[in-house]
Amino acid sequence: MQSIAGKIGCTAETLRSWVQRAEAQADPTRNAALADRERLKQLERENAELKRANEILRKASAFFAQAELDRRGKY
Numbered sequence: 001m002q003s004i005a006g007k008i009g010c011t012a013e014t015l016r017s018w019v020q021r022a023e024a025q026a027d028p029t030r031n032a033a034l035a036d037r038e039r040l041k042q043l044e045r046e047n048a049e050l051k052r053a054n055e056i057l058r059k060a061s062a063f064f065a066q067a068e069l070d071r072r073g074k075y
């Protein structure tokens with residue numbers, strides 16, 4: 001692969017990525033598997049972000065609930 005890459009004026013790594021991309025496009029089952037894997041990664045990132053947001057909201061809710069209890073006790 002290195003000798004071919006030199007002949008066409010690119011690096012072996014670039015040529016390897018081109019070959020992998022062409023093979024993935026030629027094989028629909030592999031292409032679908034790659035798309036599924038990418039979608040799963042995206043959903044996992046989104047899930048983690050939503051969990052962080054829920055934790056922040058849970059803590060804020062507890063904070064304001066406690067503040068309300070403290071305020072009521074003063075009057």
